[in-house]
Amino acid sequence: MAKFLVLYKADTTAADQMAQGSPEEQAAGMQAWMDWAAKAGDAIVDLGSPLSPASADADASVGGFSILQAESADALQGVLEGHPHTAMGGTIVVHEFLTMPGM
Numbered sequence: 001m002a003k004f005l006v007l008y009k010a011d012t013t014a015a016d017q018m019a020q021g022s023p024e025e026q027a028a029g030m031q032a033w034m035d036w037a038a039k040a041g042d043a044i045v046d047l048g049s050p051l052s053p054a055s056a057d058a059d060a061s062v063g064g065f066s067i068l069q070a071e072s073a074d075a076l077q078g079v080l081e082g083h084p085h086t087a088m089g090g091t092i093v094v095h096e097f098l099t100m101p102g103m
Contacts, residue, residue, distance in 0.1 A: 003045060003097040004076055006066040010090040014050035014063035032084035043068050043079045063090070 010017070021029065037047060048066035053059070064085075070076040073096060085092060 001069045002072060002076075003067060003069045004073070005095045005097065006048075006068055006080070007062050007093040007095070008064040008066075008085045008090055009059075009061045009093060010063050010085075010088075011061065012063075013052065013060060015052055017063070018050065029084070029088075032087070036082065036084050039082070040068070040079050043070055043076075045069050062093075 012020075018026065033047075037044060044066065046067040048064055050064045051062055053062075068076060068079060070079055073094065076094065080086075080092060080094075083092060
């Protein structure tokens with residue numbers, strides 16, 4: 001089983017998105033994530049967290065992450081289908097964890 005770092009990118013920072021939403025919009029957004037998480041099931045290693053840039057050279061468009069697992073990068077695409085982040089106009093970037101020799 002391969003592991004993947006999934007980065008959630010958007011034009012608006014995660015902090016701004018959370019601050020701009022009404023309580024109802026925030027609740028609906030969280031419900032969409034929970035619905036997706038239930039569908040993704042065991043593919044989720046770590047649901048992740050919103051992120052905020054912590055250094056001057058940080059990519060401010062990266063607003064969150066998850067760690068997922070699947071048999072392959074192609075199989076992971078099925079897990080990501082209907083993801084709420086893309087439904088809200090964001091993009092998803094995926095990096096595969098590599099096995100380190102000798103570990």
